[in-house]
Amino acid sequence: MKIHDFRHFKFGILIALAFILISSSYGCDKTEDTENKAPTCSITSPDNGEKIQQGITVTISVDADDTDGNVIEIFFYVDGSDIGSSRSFPYNYDWSTSGETTGSHTLKAIAKDNSGESTSDEIAVFLTEGYSSGETGTVSDYNGNTYNTIKIGNQWWMTENLKATHYANGTIIQLVENTNDWDNLGNNNKAMCYYDNSSTNANDYGALYTWAAAMNGANSSSSTPSNVQGVCPSGWHLPSDEEWKQLEMYLGMSQTDADDTEYRGTNEGSKIAGNSGLWTDGNLENDAAFGTSGFTALPGGNRGGCGKFRHLGENADFWSATENDAGASFAWGRDLGYDISKVARNYVYKPGGLSVRCIKD
Numbered sequence: 029m030k031i032h033d034f035r036h037f038k039f040g041i042l043i044a045l046a047f048i049l050i051s052s053s054y055g056c057d058k059t060e061d062t063e064n065k066a067p068t069c070s071i072t073s074p075d076n077g078e079k080i081q082q083g084i085t086v087t088i089s090v091d092a093d094d095t096d097g098n099v100i101e102i103f104f105y106v107d108g109s110d111i112g113s114s115r116s117f118p119y120n121y122d123w124s125t126s127g128e129t130t131g132s133h134t135l136k137a138i139a140k141d142n143s144g145e146s147t148s149d150e151i152a153v154f155l156t157e158g159y160s161s162g163e164t165g166t167v168s169d170y171n172g173n174t175y176n177t178i179k180i181g182n183q184w185w186m187t188e189n190l191k192a193t194h195y196a197n198g199t200i201i202q203l204v205e206n207t208n209d210w211d212n213l214g215n216n217n218k219a220m221c222y223y224d225n226s227s228t229n230a231n232d233y234g235a236l237y238t239w240a241a242a243m244n245g246a247n248s249s250s251s252t253p254s255n256v257q258g259v260c261p262s263g264w265h266l267p268s269d270e271e272w273k274q275l276e277m278y279l280g281m282s283q284t285d286a287d288d289t290e291y292r293g294t295n296e297g298s299k300i301a302g303n304s305g306l307w308t309d310g311n312l313e314n315d316a317a318f319g320t321s322g323f324t325a326l327p328g329g330n331r332g333g334c335g336k337f338r339h340l341g342e343n344a345d346f347w348s349a350t351e352n353d354a355g356a357s358f359a360w361g362r363d364l365g366y367d368i369s370k371v372a373r374n375y376v377y378k379p380g381g382l383s384v385r386c387i388k389d
Contacts, residue, residue, distance in 0.1 A: 067094040069102070069139035069147040076151035079280075081159065081320050082125050090119040090149070092139040105136040105150075130155045159279060159299065159321040167386075169261045170194040177388070178322040181278040183271070184388035186264075187302075187324045189234025193220065196262045201241055210335035213379040215357050216240050221381055223329055223340050232306060233328030233340070236381030239347055239359045242266055248351035248359070253389060256349040260386035267387045269350035269360040269373075275300070276371055279321055291370040298369040301325045301344065308341050310366040317369075323385075325364050331381030342366045345382045 073089040080086055092099045102119040104111050106128075112121050123135075136150035163179040169192040176187045194200050204210050204219040213219055218241035223229040237259060243266065246256040254268035267275075273286040279300065281293035291297075298315035302324030307313045329340035339345075344364040352358040352375035361382055363372040376382060 064141075064143045064145055065094070065096050066145040066147045067092055067097075067099050067139045067141045069137055069149045071135060071137050071149050071151050074135075074151070074153055077154070079154045079156050080125065081317065082128060082130055082155045084125060084316055084320055086123045086125060086153075086316065088121045088123055088135055088137070090114075090137045090139070092119055092137075092147075094139075094141040097141045097143055099139055100142050101140050103138040103140070105134075105138070107134050108136075125155055128155055164322075167261055167264060167388075170196055170198060180275060180321055180323060183275060183278075185275070185323055186386050187322060189326055189328055190237075190259060190384040190386060191230045191234040192259060192261070193235070195244055195259060196257065201237070201259070207335035210331065210379075210381075211333070213238060213333070215378045217379065218244070219381075221331060223331075224337050229328075229340070233326055234383055236328065236331050237347070237384055238381060239376070239378040242347045242382075242384050243349060246349070248349065250350045253387070254349040258349065259384055263389050264386040265389055266347065266349040266384065269348045271387060272346075272348055272360075272362055272373075275323070281371070286373075289373050289375075291365075291368055291372045293370050295369040297364045297371040299323075300371065301327075301364055306341060308366040311369050312364060312366050315369040325385075326383075327364075327366065328383045330383075333377045333379040345376070346385050347376070347382045 070091045072091050088104055090102050092102055102114045104121040114121055132152050132154055134150055134152055138146050138148040140146045159180055165177045166174050167177055168174045171192055171194055173191055177184055178187050201220045202218055204221055205225040220235050220237045220241055222235055242258050244258045246258055249256050249268050250270055252270045254265055256266045258266040260266055276286050276296050279296045281296050285292040295315045295317050298312050298318040299321040300323045301312055302319040304313045307327050325344040327341045327344050329338055329343055330345040331337050346362045348360040350360045352360050354375045357378055358375040359378055361374055361376040363374055
């Protein structure tokens with residue numbers, strides 16, 4: 029081989045090696061594709077094992093995310109059957125339990141991302157029988173006012189506030205409108221009024237009574253039943269503190285909470301309340317169990333011992349037939365507030381004006 033031919037050969041080899049090196053750098057060592065991660069999926073509401081009254085609508089809520097893509101849809105299942113889906117946050121679905129059987133049910137959610145990956149979560153909930161037996165009726169007072177009634181557990185309750193102006197024997201109850209006159213009432217003075225002294229308010233909210241008027245001279249009672257007819261129609265009576273507790277515990281309150289004071293329990297207040305159109309918007313009516321007992325407590329407000337009207341549309345206040353040990357001037361009452369789903373058990377000044385709900389003998 030001639031010298032110039034060798035040089036050309038050597039130069040060609042160098043070019044080939046350089047091409048190989050360049051090809052190796054840019055074409056041979058490919059970066060491996062990143063593996064797609066599945067989305068996260070968690071049912072946040074209701075709680076696993078939660079007891080739910082049959083017939084109410086339950087909002088199933090899901091928390092889902094995808095770190096390397098997008099969650100495109102959440103699928104909802106009850107006992108393996110597809111009930112619907114959600115494509116946007118918040119991932120919720122309203123499940124109506126009407127027609128569902130009581131007992132255990134499995135709720136499942138599947139989150140799917142834009143790459144086709146999916147993750148699921150499931151919980152069990154328990155549907156319980158409705159609080160009301162479904163039995164309803166009516167009762168009339170001396171004045172001819174007719175009230176709807178309902179059986180809750182083993183108790184029959186009026187579902188409306190009393191507005192009687194006479195006792196069952198025909199004796200008239202003193203109507204006191206003047207603020208100063210009300211302010212001068214004592215523990216034993218029987219008196220009634222309508223909120224803001226407007227009889228129109230009686231149509232929705234009933235009347236307000238002092239404790240003496242509600243009791244009609246009977247002694248305090250803590251028994252079940254109280255055996256205090258008081259202002260109630262024949263065959264019905266003013267509930268004792270213990271009878272109120274019986275209702276609250278039937279709706280889910282523990283004995284410990286029932287025996288406590290101030291606001292107690294969980295959402296028993298929402299269950300006892302009803303007729304959302306009369307309530308100021310708040311936690312009481314926004315709870316999913318609002319109105320489910322059929323009791324339909326109404327926000328008739330109250331009249332303070334000083335004669336001032338307070339809290340129409342915001343509070344429902346009821347007398348019991350039981351004095352409180354705080355002194356001779358106080359009796360146990362129940363209070364529901366528009367901004368809380370619990371029930372308050374408080375002692376109330378006897379000359380104050382509260383609503384009355386009667387319970388059947």
